[in-house]
Amino acid sequence: MAQDKPRNPMPMQGEGDKASARKFDQAQSQFAKSGKVKGAARAAEKALDGPEGASLEAARKASAKGRSVGKQA
Numbered sequence: 259m260a261q262d263k264p265r266n267p268m269p270m271q272g273e274g275d276k277a278s279a280r281k282f283d284q285a286q287s288q289f290a291k292s293g294k295v296k297g298a299a300r301a302a303e304k305a306l307d308g309p310e311g312a313s314l315e316a317a318r319k320a321s322a323k324g325r326s327v328g329k330q331a
Contacts, residue, residue: 289295306314317327 305311313327320327
């Protein structure tokens with residue numbers, strides 16, 4: 259009888275794999291239930307209205323187009 263190869267406990271998965279999506283969804287759900295959403299929203303609003311607002315807006319627009327700020331072409 260041939261020896262079975264040991265199974266990899268962390269098999270390679272492509273971009274957008276189900277395991278990562280599940281972890282992300284769980285983390286987002288926990289954050290939403292934590293009661294910290296309003297505070298984070300206020301902090302984000304302050305950042306957008308502050309000196310870093312322009313660079314945050316540029317990053318938002320780049321990500322909406324599927325790019326990172328450093329890879330604008």
